[in-house]
Amino acid sequence: MPGFLIALIILIVILVVIVIPNICIVQQGRAFVIEFLGAYRTTWQMGLHFKIPFVERIARKVSLKEQVADFPPQPVITKDNVTMQIDTVVFFQITDPKLYTYGNEQPMSAIENLSATTLRNIIGDLELDQCLTSRDIINSKMRIILDEATDPWGIKVNRVELKNILPPKEIQNAMEKQMKAERERREAILRAEGEKRAAILEAEGEKESAILRADAKKQQQILEAEGRAAAILEVQRATAEGLKLLNEAAPTDAVLRLRSLEAFTAAADGKATKIIIPSEIQGLAALAEGVIETVKTDKAAE
Numbered sequence: 001m002p003g004f005l006i007a008l009i010i011l012i013v014i015l016v017v018i019v020i021p022n023i024c025i026v027q028q029g030r031a032f033v034i035e036f037l038g039a040y041r042t043t044w045q046m047g048l049h050f051k052i053p054f055v056e057r058i059a060r061k062v063s064l065k066e067q068v069a070d071f072p073p074q075p076v077i078t079k080d081n082v083t084m085q086i087d088t089v090v091f092f093q094i095t096d097p098k099l100y101t102y103g104n105e106q107p108m109s110a111i112e113n114l115s116a117t118t119l120r121n122i123i124g125d126l127e128l129d130q131c132l133t134s135r136d137i138i139n140s141k142m143r144i145i146l147d148e149a150t151d152p153w154g155i156k157v158n159r160v161e162l163k164n165i166l167p168p169k170e171i172q173n174a175m176e177k178q179m180k181a182e183r184e185r186r187e188a189i190l191r192a193e194g195e196k197r198a199a200i201l202e203a204e205g206e207k208e209s210a211i212l213r214a215d216a217k218k219q220q221q222i223l224e225a226e227g228r229a230a231a232i233l234e235v236q237r238a239t240a241e242g243l244k245l246l247n248e249a250a251p252t253d254a255v256l257r258l259r260s261l262e263a264f265t266a267a268a269d270g271k272a273t274k275i276i277i278p279s280e281i282q283g284l285a286a287l288a289e290g291v292i293e294t295v296k297t298d299k300a301a302e
Contacts, residue, residue: 099154
């Protein structure tokens with residue numbers, strides 16, 4: 001019995017010391033590079049694995065997720081001899097853990113130096129203005145070059161971005177002045193266009209107002225003329241109607257002479273200084289005066 005307990009204890013110790021530490025669980029998004037007696041044996045993917053004690057070891061634990069490397073600013077010189085500081089950000093992913101483990105001793109340092117030299121070569125062919133306005137082109141060229149260079153290392157470069165472009169202080173001041181002048185120019189242009197538009201609108205308003213006033217005056221004159229014409233027409237119609245009635249009544253000569261006398265009386269009441277009396281009216285007036293005298297004599301006799 002004591003011997004059995006001792007054997008059990010020894011077995012437990014062996015399990016704790018040897019077996020359990022050699023049981024490995026690989027998480028999702030990771031890979032383990034395994035060596036057998038110092039040589040590459042296999043690559044463990046996600047899951048439960050057992051490592052042979054003493055003869056196998058985990059050479060490297062590799063993350064298969066996309067990673068970001070932010071490199072410090074690098075001095076570069078443009079084609080027009082302007083020195084700038086540019087820092088880059090590289091997005092990469094390990095696609096082959098074996099090549100990543102055995103392809104390069106320090107892959108991250110290699111990527112950093114490679115990105116710096118590639119950036120200098122690209123910027124050296126561009127002028128300052130092109131560098132500031134052609135970031136997409138620079139990013140695309142760097143990604144292609146870095147991806148080809150890192151492919152033997154089991155690395156896939158997905159994207160490269162220029163994080164900051166810092167020209168010298170003098171260039172920055174000159175650019176700020178240029179931008180300020182450009183903004184002032186645009187402001188002046190917009191102000192002038194606004195004033196021009198306002199003047200055009202004001203002139204069009206005055207033109208339309210003058211046209212409306214002229215149309216209103218024209219309509220007024222037309223209505224007044226139509227009113228006068230209608231009044232004259234009514235007078236003419238009344239006169240014609242009166243003559244028609246007079247013709248239908250067949251007046252005697254005495255009545256016509258009396259109406260002529262009435263018309264002469266009305267004319268005499270006006271402001272005319274000279275009046276020409278027809279001979280017929282003169283005779284009629286003498287006749288009327290004689291009749292009036294006869295009437296007065298008869299009344300006196302009575």
